[in-house]
Amino acid sequence: MAEEETLTMENEFVGLNFNSVRLAKRFIRTMETLAAKPDKSIWTCSEDRAEAKAIYRMLSNDKLDTDEIMRVHCKQTYKRMAASGKTILKVQDTSSLNYNSQKNVEGLGYFCEQSRGLNIHSCLAVTTEGLTLGLLYQMHYSRKTPKDHTPESEKRKRDFEDKESYRWAKTFIESNEGTPEGVKTITLCDREGDIYEFIDLIAGKGELFLIRITHDRLTVDNKHILDEIRKAKCEGTVQIMVPRDSRKNKKEREATIQIRYKHFEVKRPDDLKKNTSLKPSIGIWVVHALEENPPKGEDPIEWFLMTNEPIEDFNAAFERIKYYTHRWKIERFHFVLKTGCCEIEKNQARSVDVKKILILMYSVIAVFILNLTYLGRILPNLLCDLIFEETEWKVLYCVANKTKEPPKEPYTIAEAVKYIGWLGGPKRAPSDGPPGVKTIWMGLETLHIILTHREYSGSG
Numbered sequence: 001m002a003e004e005e006t007l008t009m010e011n012e013f014v015g016l017n018f019n020s021v022r023l024a025k026r027f028i029r030t031m032e033t034l035a036a037k038p039d040k041s042i043w044t045c046s047e048d049r050a051e052a053k054a055i056y057r058m059l060s061n062d063k064l065d066t067d068e069i070m071r072v073h074c075k076q077t078y079k080r081m082a083a084s085g086k087t088i089l090k091v092q093d094t095s096s097l098n099y100n101s102q103k104n105v106e107g108l109g110y111f112c113e114q115s116r117g118l119n120i121h122s123c124l125a126v127t128t129e130g131l132t133l134g135l136l137y138q139m140h141y142s143r144k145t146p147k148d149h150t151p152e153s154e155k156r157k158r159d160f161e162d163k164e165s166y167r168w169a170k171t172f173i174e175s176n177e178g179t180p181e182g183v184k185t186i187t188l189c190d191r192e193g194d195i196y197e198f199i200d201l202i203a204g205k206g207e208l209f210l211i212r213i214t215h216d217r218l219t220v221d222n223k224h225i226l227d228e229i230r231k232a233k234c235e236g237t238v239q240i241m242v243p244r245d246s247r248k249n250k251k252e253r254e255a256t257i258q259i260r261y262k263h264f265e266v267k268r269p270d271d272l273k274k275n276t277s278l279k280p281s282i283g284i285w286v287v288h289a290l291e292e293n294p295p296k297g298e299d300p301i302e303w304f305l306m307t308n309e310p311i312e313d314f315n316a317a318f319e320r321i322k323y324y325t326h327r328w329k330i331e332r333f334h335f336v337l338k339t340g341c342c343e344i345e346k347n348q349a350r351s352v353d354v355k356k357i358l359i360l361m362y363s364v365i366a367v368f369i370l371n372l373t374y375l376g377r378i379l380p381n382l383l384c385d386l387i388f389e390e391t392e393w394k395v396l397y398c399v400a401n402k403t404k405e406p407p408k409e410p411y412t413i414a415e416a417v418k419y420i421g422w423l424g425g426p427k428r429a430p431s432d433g434p435p436g437v438k439t440i441w442m443g444l445e446t447l448h449i450i451l452t453h454r455e456y457s458g459s460g
Helices: 021-036 049-059 066-084 164-178 196-203 225-231 314-325 328-340 352-378 389-399 412-421 439-459
Strands: 088-098 110-112 115-127 132-141 185-189 210-213 236-242 253-267 280-292 302-307
Touching: 021 049, 021 210, 021 352, 049 314, 066 115, 066 132, 088 110, 088 164, 115 164, 115 328, 115 352, 132 164, 132 352, 164 196, 164 280, 164 352, 185 314, 196 210, 196 280, 210 314, 225 253, 225 280, 225 302, 225 389, 236 302, 236 314, 253 314, 280 314, 302 314, 328 352, 328 439, 352 412, 352 439, 389 412, 412 439
Parallel strands: 088 185, 110 115, 185 210
Antiparallel strands: 088 115, 115 132, 210 302, 236 253, 253 280, 280 302
């Protein structure tokens, strides 16, 4: 992380150019307003009626360009990537936004059968320690009709560029353009990204991928890779933390994992033989992670991961597994955006174009919340003035510690996150773990209320 400037919305959007200085200032002010109370409606989080009306006018302004918003945010993300000096994971995933109850939204299509809404596909830059640096790309898509009645045999005949799955390749292309020189990146995807055309594209560009396997591909000597890797020798075991799964109401837990790895040359699928632009085969390394003695009543963890980066030894294989665990950061991103804090599905904008603008704006806010949540765990010794202005960190300290004497020097990020967590609700029990994204958001909202009261009450 670069330490030369505070991570604020004003600094994040330096250089924003809508061909209107006034519009750029209003946009930054709006981002600050929405970030202070991300779960509230525009009317509720606005300072007064005049500000709310100004925000709605801004959202309907034709000069408000999402490409420009993304360009400037990506520029800052690239700066953070370069400053990290480390390998960066480019994590892709898709999520659906359900607006089925909003019947009068202009231009709204279907995100699945019978349900109106949008699919969003995003790419996050994440360090190998798990710190979210920012968005690299985001796209939206939906279907015009509830269901595509095209037979599967016909769908398979479509060019890759005409399929919904092309979003993985398009996102790779777009997110790869501004990568800082000297920064090593790895495209990281779940099983939906196991597409031959996609991995051919990445490998052809000389880039790296790490993708969870869904297809039991054939090798050039007609062997199935999953059968072969299961028969490979176990190279050792490791302990890993399995992230919490909020959808299945499962807590974070420790697991003992067996590791196997092997190199394969997988051949082009038969239904793509006519596509001579694709390589006839691609060399991949497969890592098999299998849990020993899972908890009673639970299926064992079993991951099959493929990469085009050579795996020379056990430590390298384990490193790929650790990398893959950071795919959950994009799950947390979607949680913050949809449910945990920003509640973007409750947005009542009456046109798809305005919804897309707000989705991007709240996506940046979600990144900020994620960044703060994990910064205290990953880089605990950074000083809190990287995130907070002087007034903010002094007030935060006084409120959290119930004292009128503010510190003279900024304290660490780890302490700041702890104090924010205290404001967010936990009882400060020794057994409390580090605060999660929802607690951080609630703590930030409390801090904002305190700062606002201080400003208008004239408190010292």
